[in-house]
Amino acid sequence: MGLSNPSLTTLRDGRQLSYHLSGPDQSASTKGPIILLSNSLCTPYHMWHHFVPRLHELNFQVLQYNQIGHGESTVDPSTVDDTTFDTLADDVKQLLDSLKIQKLHAWVGISMGAATGIVFCAQNPGLVERLVICDTISCSPSALGAGDPFGPRVDAARSAGNLEATIEQTLARWFWEDWRKSHGEELHWMRSLMSKxxxxxxxxxxxxxxxxxxxxxxxxxxxxxSVDEILLVVGELDADLPQTMAIMRDGIQQGFEAAGKTDEVRLAIIKGAGHVSVVDGLEEYASVVTSFLTK
Incomplete structure (x- = not known):
């Protein structure tokens, strides 16, 4: 499982955003449409390692990037608490502008990468043709009046000065025990990626x-x-997200109908998969998503 070398673009505030643009023939005068992949928390873009070749086989270009402080993307410690989904979406807009990309065939995001995609599309209507929303919550727990699960994790990581314990706890939440026991090499791969x-x-x-x-x-x-078509995807075993995303699907469907669109907004449930369904549910995930991207 080799790691591709990233390119870097400098953002307005001086931070660097790392990215990788790949395709079956990057030297061709006529290149395929672009799919942007947006990552989950604590993972760099290499998390899509097994999925990217499937997109290349369909003649798609693939743009991957690392959000703030992930992979080789830098972070300003003095402004970390100012980060919002608006700023995360703006980072991507600056990346696209730097690459002179004016149209994406699709944004495919998992977890916070999916949430960023929703914000991005709402802010930039017409730039993304298709949106794939995978395994994401619809709002912060605080907005629901619930407890804050992220606060203790932040405090623990800051106190430890590293993410070792955070990564182990995250892997246990994302992947079920049976899968972890039977996929030791893949689990080690994810752990090594997240450690960066x-x-x-x-x-x-x-x-x-x-x-x-x-x-x-x-x-x-x-x-x-804002977009032409939307697909929602969730792992069958991803806590209560199948129910949460069913409600999300209904809300998005109402928005489509209000816009006069007759297309059905579909929710696909990946059997046996957890929170990062492109990893432990790869085959079904790839089949569902590529069918949507090529229809």
């Missing part, structure tokens, strides 16, 4: 997830006029 995340990068992204302003629900209606 900077503590302050983790803190920054948790800041976005914790804010009261993180509430995607008011944006559902805007998606009907």
């Amino acid at each position: 995340t900077k503590v302050e990068g983790f803190v920054a992204c948790c800041a976005a997830l914790r804010k009261m302003s993180f509430d995607l629900r008011p944006l559902f209606g805007k998606l009907g006029t």
Whole structure:
């Protein structure tokens, strides 16, 4: 499982965002449409390692990037608490502008990468044709009046000065015990990828997830006029997210209908998969998502 070397772009505030643009023939005068992949918390873009070749086989270009403080993307420790989904989406807009990309065939995001995609599409109508929303919550727990699960994790990571314990706890939440026992090599691969995340990068992204302003629900209606088609995907074993995303699907469907669209917004449930369904549910995930991207 080799690691591709990233490129870097410098953002307005001086931070660097790492990314990788790949395709079956990057030298061709006519290149395929672009799919952007957006990652879950604590993972760099290499988490899509097994999925990217499937997109290349379909003649798609693939743009991957690392959010603030993940992989080779840098972070300003003095501003980590200011991170929001608006700033995360703006980072991507700056990346696309630097690459002179004016249209994406699709944004495919998992977890916070899916939430970023919803914000991005609402802010940039018409730039993304298709949106794939995978395994994400619709708002911060605080917006629901619930407890804050991210605060203790941030405090623990800052106190330890590393993410070792955080990573082990995260892997246990993301992947069920039977899968972890039978996929030791893949689990080691994920652990090694996540270990490259900077503590302050983790803190920054948790800041976005914790804010009261993180509430995607008011944006559902805007998606009907922002993108052409939407697919929702969730792991069958991803806690209560199948139910949460069914409600999300209904809200987005209403936005489509209000915009005069007759397309059904589909929710696909990946059997036996947890929170990062492109990893432990790869075959079904790839089949469902590529069918949507090529229909």
